[in-house]
Amino acid sequence: MKYTDYSLSDHTKIKLYKQLLLPRLIEEKMLILLRQGKITKWFSGIGQEAISVGVTAALHPDEYLLPMHRNLGVFTTRGIPLSRLFSQWQGKANGFTKGRDRSFHFGSQEHKIIGMISHLGPQLGVADGIALANLLKKNKQVTAVFTGEGATSEGDFHEALNVASVWNLPVLFCIENNGYGLSTPTNEQFNCKDLADKGIGYGMESHCIDGNNILEVYTRVNALCSDLRENPRPVLLEFKTFRMRGHEEASGTKYVPQELLDTWEAKDPITNYEAFLLASNTLTADAIALLKAKMQQEIEDELQISYQEEDLPLVPEKELADVYAPFTYIEEAPNLTTENIRLVDAISQSLKQAMEKHGNLVLMGQDIADYGGVFKITEGFVAQFGKERVRNTPICESAIISAAMGLSINGMKAVVEMQFADFVSSGFNPIVNYLAKTHYRWAEKADVVIRMPCGAGVGAGPFHSQTNEAWFTKTPGLKVVYPAFPFDAKGLLATAINDPNPVLFFEHKALYRSLYQEVPTAYYTLPLGKAALLTKGTAITIVAYGAAVHWALEVLEERPEIHADLIDLRTLQPLDTETIYHSVKKTGKLIILQEDSLFGSLASEIAALVMEECFEFLDAPVQRVASLDTPIPFSKILEHNYLPKDRFLKALLALLAY
Numbered sequence: 102m103k104y105t106d107y108s109l110s111d112h113t114k115i116k117l118y119k120q121l122l123l124p125r126l127i128e129e130k131m132l133i134l135l136r137q138g139k140i141t142k143w144f145s146g147i148g149q150e151a152i153s154v155g156v157t158a159a160l161h162p163d164e165y166l167l168p169m170h171r172n173l174g175v176f177t178t179r180g181i182p183l184s185r186l187f188s189q190w191q192g193k194a195n196g197f198t199k200g201r202d203r204s205f206h207f208g209s210q211e212h213k214i215i216g217m218i219s220h221l222g223p224q225l226g227v228a229d230g231i232a233l234a235n236l237l238k239k240n241k242q243v244t245a246v247f248t249g250e251g252a253t254s255e256g257d258f259h260e261a262l263n264v265a266s267v268w269n270l271p272v273l274f275c276i277e278n279n280g281y282g283l284s285t286p287t288n289e290q291f292n293c294k295d296l297a298d299k300g301i302g303y304g305m306e307s308h309c310i311d312g313n314n315i316l317e318v319y320t321r322v323n324a325l326c327s328d329l330r331e332n333p334r335p336v337l338l339e340f341k342t343f344r345m346r347g348h349e350e351a352s353g354t355k356y357v358p359q360e361l362l363d364t365w366e367a368k369d370p371i372t373n374y375e376a377f378l379l380a381s382n383t384l385t386a387d388a389i390a391l392l393k394a395k396m397q398q399e400i401e402d403e404l405q406i407s408y409q410e411e412d413l414p415l416v417p418e419k420e421l422a423d424v425y426a427p428f429t430y431i432e433e434a435p436n437l438t439t440e441n442i443r444l445v446d447a448i449s450q451s452l453k454q455a456m457e458k459h460g461n462l463v464l465m466g467q468d469i470a471d472y473g474g475v476f477k478i479t480e481g482f483v484a485q486f487g488k489e490r491v492r493n494t495p496i497c498e499s500a501i502i503s504a505a506m507g508l509s510i511n512g513m514k515a516v517v518e519m520q521f522a523d524f525v526s527s528g529f530n531p532i533v534n535y536l537a538k539t540h541y542r543w544a545e546k547a548d549v550v551i552r553m554p555c556g557a558g559v560g561a562g563p564f565h566s567q568t569n570e571a572w573f574t575k576t577p578g579l580k581v582v583y584p585a586f587p588f589d590a591k592g593l594l595a596t597a598i599n600d601p602n603p604v605l606f607f608e609h610k611a612l613y614r615s616l617y618q619e620v621p622t623a624y625y626t627l628p629l630g631k632a633a634l635l636t637k638g639t640a641i642t643i644v645a646y647g648a649a650v651h652w653a654l655e656v657l658e659e660r661p662e663i664h665a666d667l668i669d670l671r672t673l674q675p676l677d678t679e680t681i682y683h684s685v686k687k688t689g690k691l692i693i694l695q696e697d698s699l700f701g702s703l704a705s706e707i708a709a710l711v712m713e714e715c716f717e718f719l720d721a722p723v724q725r726v727a728s729l730d731t732p733i734p735f736s737k738i739l740e741h742n743y744l745p746k747d748r749f750l751k752a753l754l755a756l757l758a759y
């Protein structure tokens with residue numbers, strides 16, 4: 102469509118022009134600074150500005166936007182102070198990440214902008230979560246999320262669109278099809294004519310839009326937003342545009358045919374719009390020149406502010422302190438009335454009571470609604486809390502964990518049930534890269550608990566038996582809880598849900614229905630990071646967690662002559678090193694028993710810590726007893742051989758005799 106085809110006021114047309122011009126002028130300046138080494142990396146959005154600007158201008162200021170690496174126009178149109186942007190790109194304190202992340206990798210709740218992580222795709226699922234929160238709050242808000250056409254090849258794209266469609270979430274999925282993903286042209290990226298056609302497969306409305314025409318982008322998106330606010334649904338938009346510069350400045354455009362660059366140069370969104378404004382007498386050449394000069398001066402002034410800022414001081418303690426969101430544990434003491442229940446019941450009760458306590462808590466998982474989950478933990482929940490808050494999900498761990506992050510960003514709490522802990526590998530990326538790193542990067546919490554039914558001893562083979570806590574204890578930013586008893590599970594889960602940090606909560610399947618304990622009936626909390634001393638003795642320290650605690654208890658019951666401190670860790674991250682060291686300093690001997698395979702496991706970490714911190718107190722080398730370093734076999738005989746239970750007593754006696 103021609104620019105003349107739109108009936109917008111001159112005021113709107115001029116405003117859009119200014120919004121379009123600013124990111125272009127900033128970029129032109131940044132390209133100079135890049136060559137001078139003042140900034141280190143730049144992903145150019147030159148030629149694509151109409152998309153960022155048009156979409157942002159169409160959204161209300163309190164509606165969330167999730168931009169990518171070429172969407173400077175989102176940030177400028179939302180009115181982020183330029184000096185702060187410049188500080189961000191120079192890694193200075195007045196930026197948004199205290200120098201901890203680069204370019205556009207940050208969010209700002211103040212501006213309702215949620216920046217990307219490098220992995221691209223998770224943004225789309227996060228947008229789902231934000232939109233779900235809006236839907237539950239019934240606030241009639243739209244969420245817009247961006248992706249390049251390259252990232253549409255990621256599974257996250259498929260998962261997020263599918264979830265949005267099944268849940269009818271008001272999300273605008275904005276694909277900027279700029280011809281190349283790094284050096285890969287579109288015909289090597291996907292095999293369909295228009296990406297918008299993919300909407301059909303998801304049961305989703307979709308449109309192709311000329312991404313170089315600001316009036317087209319703004320008018321079409323504006324109309325869609327008005328409609329979506331009243332009739333919530335996802336819409337897929339494919340903006341046709343072109344990447345006029347290299348993927349990032351260092352990589353150049355040698356592989357792009359010159360004629361393509363020439364064709365798109367002629368479609369430049371700013372020069373063409375400018376020509377229209379001049380031809381239609383909306384703006385004069387003098388007015389445009391004046392505008393540009395004023396903006397350039399503003400850019401210079403704001404740059405000076407950022408230059409004058411001191412470099413960030415290095416305060417190592419501050420770096421560590423910012424990995425987790427602050428959380429003040431509030432103790433709610435257990436009541437005196439108890440009932441004898443199983444681990445599975447204790448977890449179910451804890452979840453139910455947390456749902457009653459937190460009106461903003463949403464549960465998500467496969468088959469957790471009417472079916473009650475494969476372990477029946479959420480049986481009966483739908484009747485009490487409704488399907489809005491107890492949500493069956495499609496089989497898409499990555500998008501759902503990303504959506505949980507989005508719920509948290511938009512003021513909700515989320516608990517996600519992995520059907521089996523093994524399947525967390527399909528949602529690994531958002532956990533270790535999004536949830537874990539967000540608070541350190543830009544001080545946003547990730548108020549998400551991921552429940553992990555785990556463990557062997559049930560003859561379920563390599564993909565339904567793993568205890569994969571070490572995948573997560575390694576990652577700064579995550580908390581990992583692993584109770585061994587119903588009482589602990591109930592109180593620790595309550596705290597995990599109160600804690601605004603991402604928590605992996607391990608629940609041993611073999612203990613679910615085999616283990617009973619007297620458990621207080623009402624809501625109570627237990628602190629994370631505190632181990633329990635189950636038996637006291639002076640001869641040796643045994644450290645265990647999960648099912649291994651029960652193996653150790655069995656041995657100690659059979660051999661009352663062994664006087665051991667048995668420590669049940671209960672929480673693996675944070676780890677209660679104080680209790681471990683205190684005991685080892687008393688006994689002089691440490692054996693760690695765990696269900697996980699040995700190499701690179703938590704037992705190895707504890708052994709290393711104790712060697713460093715308690716060396717002078719040790720009377721023998723620290724021993725680790727763990728499963729074999731093989732996948733978990735299916736046959737009962739092989740599984741028994743895999744697990745360390747039968748090897749424990751021998752190792753314990755040997756260490757005692759050392």
Ligand SMILES: Cc1ncc(C[n+]2csc(CCOP(=O)(O)OP(=O)(O)O)c2C)c(N)n1
Binds near residue numbers: 279283
């Ligand atoms: C999961 C993942 N794989 C690879 C990369 C490296 N990478 C960064 S951007 C990019 C190209 C993205 O292309 P597209 O989505 O079309 O966006 P554009 O850069 O064209 O705007 C690649 C391959 C990455 N960041 N994340």
